[in-house]
Amino acid sequence: MPEWVTPLVAPFILLNAVIGLVTYVTLLERKFAARMQSRIGPYRVGPHGLLQPIADAIKLMMKEDVVPTAADRPVYNLAPVVFLIPCMLIFATIPFAPGLGVADLNIGVLFFLAVSAMEIVGLFMAGWGSNNKYALLSAMRAVNQVISYDLPFIFAALTPVLLAGSLRMSDIAAAQQGLWFIFYPVIGQLAFIAFIVATVASENRAPFDILEAESELVAGFRVEYSGMKFAIIQLGEYAHVIGASFLGALLFLGAWAGPGPEWAGPIWFLIKAMLVFLLITWVRWSFVRIRVDQILALSWKALMPATLVLLIATAVVVVWRGHAGV
Amino acid sequence: MTTANAGRVELDYAGSERLTMNMGPQHPSAHGVFRAILTLEGETVVGIDAVIGYLHRCHEKLAETLTYAQYPSIASKTDYVAAMTSEFAYVRAAETIGTIEVPKRAEYLRVIAAELQRVASHLLWLGTWCLDMGGALGGGATIFLYCIRERELILDLFESLVGARLLYGFYQVGGVRYDLPAGWADQCRTTVDLIEQRIGEYERMLEDNPFFMVRTQGVGVISRELAQELGIGGPLLRGSGVHHDLRRADGYSSYRDFEFAVPVETSGDCFARYRVRMVEFRQALRIVRQALDRLPDGPISSRPGLKSVAQVRIPKGEAYARIEGARGEVGCYLISDGSAKPYRMKWRGASFSNLAVLPHIIPGHKVADVVAIMGSVDPVFGEVDR
């Protein structure tokens, strides 16, 4: 196989794997939520509802694509794609096993955080282009919230970076072969909690889903979307959450570290990422939504200073110990 | 339903741009069909015009065309979430004019049905209110489904008692229509115990949750004066520090026979209304237990079986009967001209008076608070629009 084929084939495989994963993660979440709410969840399509995601996808593809007359058409049509691209791009730097990834950049974490914040452009375009008041309010909230929570998100994610002494994802994973960073005394646990809170907020998941806020804003920025465009937005949102779950598993839970042969590494990684995802889901299905001013206050008054102090404390610890790593 | 020449209650706000946003009539948290025309200044609501009437069926005109035997089952369609209450008010008004005696057993059965209905109604309120705050795709849905699960148990009880699950026709002038089926009392006791235990779980689930607390405390404060002037009732009134419960004040039906506490909170915010209702759950269950224990034997109606719907006649006169419904004072002002149909009937819908509070308390709050406040008011639009 020629050298130049790999950069073409690898992203293709990854992209499809991510889409497949997203499809089935929705089923996982629905089953999980159903159990929490003493329901059964999807059960009719296929054995135990296993074909439900496929049925949903087909249904969404076949729906009529309705564009509001008053919409800003180019912006409205482009928004789902603009939203989807960063959500998919974040998977580029994640190594799923030693050497198994699309691009193991030396600034992997930085790339992830930077690209992840780009989703706001798509959100805002969707909210603005729909020319709908609910969507507009939602877009305003989106800007507020994403800006507020990206800083704590970055600070929390940088703590393991400091501990590992590298921005390269594979280095961070390798540094945890001995001790996972979540078990690092005090700092590890605090950083993990801050990371989860910031992730929930910057992924717009309940209880921070004020963008969607279907009891006030009906569905927020995506209220006017239907059919495939809606599916793309949904896909992007879930992909983003899963990407963040992988990042969480990589930064704190030792990525592919686990018992068993080496080929089991990616499986361990997937299991850990799903655990992080279920943690986020658990939060989602047990809390009521918080108000927009309270959400901002929580970020700027509590989470931001706390993560900043944590970051500085980590730096001090690392300097004091004289070397990075555990 | 009128929107022209809208006289909005607006705050003096020194902002720049205003946005008018329609909330409803089709909206996930409209609790039926309610339209709030909000004037927004960013996220802050500075003006609101409430538009109602989408569910208006003119029950008051309808009542003039139906006999005293026919209307009670229609009355349940005003407040369809607590259908027993409206029937109760209507038959009590008719009984007051005709000075019709009601057997003791019937009075006890009426109280049991009314209190179970209060629990069912409050369960639906708790579920939908949390759904308003937590969203159908978040924590709100979880508690909503839990509450619906418990409400089903009460509807099952009603089904085996009356044969219907939503609109009952259980009350009739002079008594009640059905006696308890075999085994019903035991089933009811089991249900009551189960619900009481579950309510404790919800209480912990909500009150240990800081997000729930920040969303409800200090939000939508109704002052004591405003509450009285508007004539709002039930948990809203008691949440605003007014000690007024018609079951205690009037002691109608057989409520004087039972022990129960009347919860009062003074802060007047959403959380106070929540607290009042949570205590009312337990008190209602307590009354049901007492009534089941002391249920006397005897007839369930003081009137013989009806041969025609026009058979129930009451003398000339007028009466105002009021019931402490799940949402407050449900009143029926009835004027009889001696025929088989009322000359005039006025429904005092509790939700109508309660909803009138919205223009007074919403301006100044955020958009998200609008749904939280509206949910805490617990309007049922069948009763608002009648």
Add this chain to the structure above:
Amino acid sequence: MTGEQARAAIAERYPAATVDASALERRSLGEGGPVTVTVPVDSWVEFAHFAKTTLGCRFFSFLSAVDWKDEGLEVVVKVDNVDTGLSLLMKTRLGPGVSACPSLTMLYRGADWMERECYDMFGIRFDGHPDLRRILLGDDWVGHPLLKSYAVDTPHPPYR
């Protein structure tokens, strides 16, 4: 203040008012029922003010009207004193063919929606109401349904 005290106070202050007009009324409203007072329409607001301040009836229960056909419309208001349990049913006859009544919105904020509903259903114009428009029916509705002259099957476009 009990019902008897209230009756005495009203009789002293407003000799023109009729308290518990008939024996029938007194009987049917019951002993614990409201004190019924019929006042002339001129002293309607003044009497409401008296009820609110002197009798302490600050709880606005409801406002409605009754169409007595040839004898004209009658406006009915019920106010309560929730502390003492006193209920007061205030009535005023507008007279045949008259459909104007002073508004109570200055005294009771709860009268706002109630008077709008009453206007909607009976066509009574409440003078002094800040925002008198239909509340339950649509703007374009013709007629006032609760009047006795309005037949139940009155056709209304576009429905019939």
